[in-house]
Amino acid sequence: MLLNIRKIIEEPGEIPFSFEIDMSDVHFDSVHAFLSPLTVKGSVVNSAGVLTMDADLEIESVFICDRCSSHYQTRKRLHAHAVLAQELQDEDNPDIYLLEGDNVNLTEIIYTIFILNMETKSLCKEDCRGICASCGKNLNEGACGCKPEPDPRLAVLKQLLNE
Ligand SMILES: [Zn+2]
Ligand SMILES: [Zn+2]
Incomplete structure (x- = not known):
């Protein structure tokens, strides 16, 4: 999803958004299946000249336990935060994402954050x-x-x- 944020690039304001990302073709070793699309709900804010994106992500998944290989269902929730900029000034800051003209490529940003936050270890319970x-x-x-x-x-x- 591309979100046009022209009206808040130069002045303070907030643009809310909500959409879903289909995850049925995405595969992780630790995930047996995603039972729902990834739901995304948040907003882009210009506060004191700084553009930020914040969103709550949620997806219903079936994980595979690393220790006992059993399948267990869980609702994964994640908060995504990004700083948006028209050009990259600090290349070392991984939280900065570039605008595409007046648009924010929300799908790409959310997808990146989600994948970087997927657990590499999954346990059906702490003391499996x-x-x-x-x-x-x-x-x-x-x-x-x-x-x-x-x-x-x-x-x-x-x-x-x-x-
Ligand atoms: Zn035995
Ligand atoms: Zn287990």
């Missing part, structure tokens, strides 16, 4: 117990009866103490 390496049982459903692997460091320690 994962899967037993020997029998493959999901340990969140209960212990599996396998003997714990002996810790090789303990074997060395035992040897030393016995000497």
